[in-house]
Amino acid sequence: MPVPSSRGVRKRSLLRDDVYASLRDAIVDGTLAPGERLRDAELGAWLGVSRTPVREALLRLERAGLVVARPGRSTTVAEFDPASTLSAQQVSAAMHELAARLAVPRLPDTALDALADANRRFAAALEVGDVEAAMAADDGFHAVFVAACGNSMVAEVLEQTTPVLRRVERLRFASLQARGSVAQHERIIALARRRDAEGTALAVRENWLSLRFAAAGT
Template sequence: MHSNSSPKIKRTSVREEAYMILRDWIVQGILTPGQQLRDKELAEQLGVSRTPIREALLKLEDDGFVETKPSRSTIVSPIQFEGVLNIYSIVWTLEKLAMEQAFDFIEEKHLIEMEAINHEVKKAIDAGNQIVAVQKDDDFHSIYINLSTNDELKRILSGLKQKLIRIELFYFNQVSDVHLSVDEHDRIIQALRNGNSTMALNMIEKNWKESYIRIQAHSKRIKSGEDKYE
């Protein structure tokens, strides 16, 4: 782990800051699936007492990012493909709701911004920079989610997206056709430019569904042993 470059916590909400840092490390794979987490070690890394670390770990457990074993050891939750469809289906349903609420507020300047972000997604994918690619992908969807002005919807989606970002980063280098998300984004923009709300909603669902299908296909190949040489 990166003890020398670990960020030291300065803000007043120490528990929340510790939670955010640990969650980012789990999402980005710095803390790996199944890795044991020791509060003393983490406290030293972040320059805080053990109490906020323990509180952060409890919140991470509530969110499904860590697990406490019967022996009381805490580990990073394994990446399990089972149940992933549940998260994807909730995300595309809530994103479609956000789009319905945002549709009348989307202007050409927002479409230009979405095009620029999508270009950044493509650049990051081409460069093999998975963290930037996934973060820019999230930025793309955030344009219309923020325009929905539905704070509760944004809050729920934000939490769910972290779980999906973790899954997509985990599979990023192993899944073929990851570039297809750029084309799907283009179609969302095209539908919005044409004022076609039905098409925009359909493309949002297709975008998330295709991501799921790509990961599902890879997961099946692993189980059948087809990926030994990839």
């Protein structure tokens, strides 16, 4: 058979990713509440897509711990589970620590500037209470290390562990506790500018593990 055009493949990939992101965000922001039953047809009608990308997205969300599937019975939004959230946090912290350790020796000045710019946007979003912008800026900050680390498996693992942490991040970034992350980011940037890979890695790890206190409500 003829080889399909790459253009068509990209469109299909983007569709799957968009459906996944839309459902993930709806779970994180509470549009789809914990315990709510998820039906393929209803979700497809809501998003304007067929059932296939919805089913694929639900499988990814199940692996990420945001959805509970009971074969032959129902699929529901997962309840918040402190134990699984802590497990995801520990793995995420380890992956981001590794990314920083690998990336710092090879970071160009433009990447260091990108870290500072992301933290400025993060601080500005917190100042006005824009949780969505704060989460996006925080993602951009940590993505600098992930993109530069040279280990593609880091991003693959984070795709599995990060979604379940979104609920905790949303709560943290809506509170005054998030202001501490701005200072943590500044310390990370200073260490990276000094090319202190070990110090940067440990500071990144500390930043991610600080989410635990928000999860515990302390």
